[in-house]
Amino acid sequence: MSVIYLLITVSIFVAVLFLIAFIRAVKTGQYDDDYTPSVRMLFDDEVQPRTKTITKKEEQKPI
């Protein structure tokens, strides 16, 4: 069997995989809201309690 059959079959197979991935992405609603995720990804996962200005002043003290 010539290698070209193999190559074309593989390339089509990969393309089909991408098509399926695309359809699944649309189906789960990933394209319904195209703005919020772009903001959401910038948030930190865990919220750190904010260091108060007082601690900053302490750091400035000469050692």
Next chain:
Amino acid sequence: MDTNKCFHCGNDVVKKDEIVFDEKKFCCNGCKTVYEIFSQNDMACYYDFQAAPGATPLDIKGKYDFLDNVEIVNKLLEFQEQEMSIVSLYIPHIHCSSCIWILENLQKLSTGIITSQVNFGEKKVRISYHPEKTNLKKIVELLCSIGYEPYISLENYGKSQQSIDRSLIYKIGVAFFCFGNIMLLSFPEYFEVDEFWINKYKVFLRWLVFALSLPSFFYSASGYYVAAWKSIKAGLLNIEIPIALGIIVMFVRSTIDIIFDYGQGFFDSMTGLVFFMLLGKLFQQKTYSFLSFERDYKSYFPIAVTKIDKSGEEIPVQVYDIEKGDRLLIRNQELIPVDGILISEKASLDYSFVTGEAVPIEKKSGDKVYAGGKQLGKIIEMEVLFSVSQSYLTQLWSNDVFQKKVEQKHKNITDKISHYFTPALLTLAIISFMYWIFIDTNTAFNVFTAILIVACPCALALTAPFTMGNVLRIMGNRKLYLKNATVIEQLAKVDIIVFDKTGTITTNKKTAITYEGTELNTDEIKLLKNVLRGSNHPLSRRLYDYLPNQEKIETSSFEEVIGKGIFATINNQIFKIGSSQYLQHMSENTHKKTKVHIEINGVYKGSYVFNNQYREGLEKLFEKLSQKYNLVVLSGDNDGERKILSKMLPEKTVLEFNQKPEQKLAFIKNLQDKGKNVMMVGDGLNDAGALAQSNVGIAISENVNVFSPACDGIMDASQFSKFSFFMNFSKNAMKTIYMSFAISLLYNVVGLSFAVSGKLEPIVAAIIMPLSTITIVSFVTLASNLFAKES
């Protein structure tokens, strides 16, 4: 950050009410409380994403009692089970990244909440929670307490969940997959070289291409077959017929070609055509998800109100269940859902939803109150006269205009062209077939199919979607939001424009204020401004803004009688400011104009008169428009402004006053019966009938996020003076379409000359088709952008 602004909501901090907490300034207790909640829960980074993102929480005591009613809650929930319930709430305040952050971290504030997700475009938050640990009422109250009050209206009640139609996206995905792969696989054969390896793999490649074209042919293009079949049945010759015919002929002929080894077929062109046309469809489908063009009274009305039953108990009752004779309790900021009689001594009703007029109307005990008014001030009691559907305002919706499914009322421009194009094409195909059949049967079939393939009006069908889609975007950037592309065509056809008066050509924002009576000296004005600072009444705020800046003096006593006026002592002078009844001063025409009366130390001084101010650039706009259009001003008010208007506006302008909502509708209908294309420009619910009846209904809105009635387009009030630009632009858009029709026909002629002579090679089709598409798309985009710049 500006030190005089509230850390939470960004409003000016009034010195008197200033609260300092945690080294930050707040304008009121509400804002401080929200900050406290956030900082206690380690969520103060809410303020890091955006400065002063919050809203002051409003008093909601008792407002959401109806959420205790299981039946009502069930109708609001999206999903419900023992372990989890899901609800989607519309929150108008969502406006920045801080909002997204806080609303997606709700589970930190209430343990019952599992997750919450914001859809920024639709301003919605979807919350899932444990029904055993918390309930909807608690969640809504939590949201209110942090300044994110959801908007729950009658519209939400019992609305079935609509599934989102994503089929167009699927079709495009599939079409692109087929198109891309087929292009790649048919490429080797384009050069028609007689090489050994091509000959060896030809059959394999062709059948692979055939297989790949099947999903595109049967699935992606299916919409065109359905549309074509429908139009044949309806006896119309629209653009879908040649498209569907072209696609089918292409497929059948290509299949025959590869079976009998005549050539490689036109699968590449066919799939490309399907892909580009679907893309055009998508491009035209620009929607503004945060706007709604289909609103009726239901979006304004509450789901439930408080009813007092015979034993004097207060129970929430669903609005549709209200009966004649019921006694209702309307709280501050609540909407009156039905017509009735006022029982309480006094009410101050804001009918801005209905009329666009912002100044509240006073009602006395025994007066009839109409549905749609919002109570400002104390709790009132009323007795019901009519149920919801029989009330004066809601009756408007029983008119036929609202029952009709708004299908395409008019033939669109592409269909008009194809009305000539389709028969011409079929005639040409048949004539060529007849000519060739006497010479060579094989060529005759070749020519016949080639004509249908080449003439498949891809470019023609793409012209309108791409132009309209682009124009829609340009207009959207300039704050005129149209419902869909067909509105542009309608805009270009308008020959008479009808304007509503209050709220449309007048503005509520900047009211010109004049003073009548004994002149006030500078000292008195200074004190007056300081007295007004403490009041939140809209008229006092406006007067406060109008008066020149003064040094700040504290009032020694201050009392505000809701709906009446202010009584205050400052620098040992007694000020009494308010309505004529409050001051017991009756002048001749008090009821005709909005006035604030002033009394100092028991002596009546005079009054500030609030004139309706017309929008900036109104005179110029009307002058410009009157050259091309007939203009009408249709007002629900009395004709007190007739003189001023007839002086300001061009002579030909028709002025009609005292028009009730049904009369406005009838007026439009009457014009249409005379064969006119009417455009209605309005704002309030009282224009809803006229907006629906007109060919194009545009709602003017001071804030596009606030509700406007059902219409074809929503325009930001700041753009009002540029109204004529939009009218011209829509006409130019149509011009662009005609020009590119000419270009696409040119391509068709070139392609046909190949086809008629029987020399159409797959490669020629594969070149002409994308080339014409690209030319058309770039031409219309450039042309419409150019027209947008010109004006």
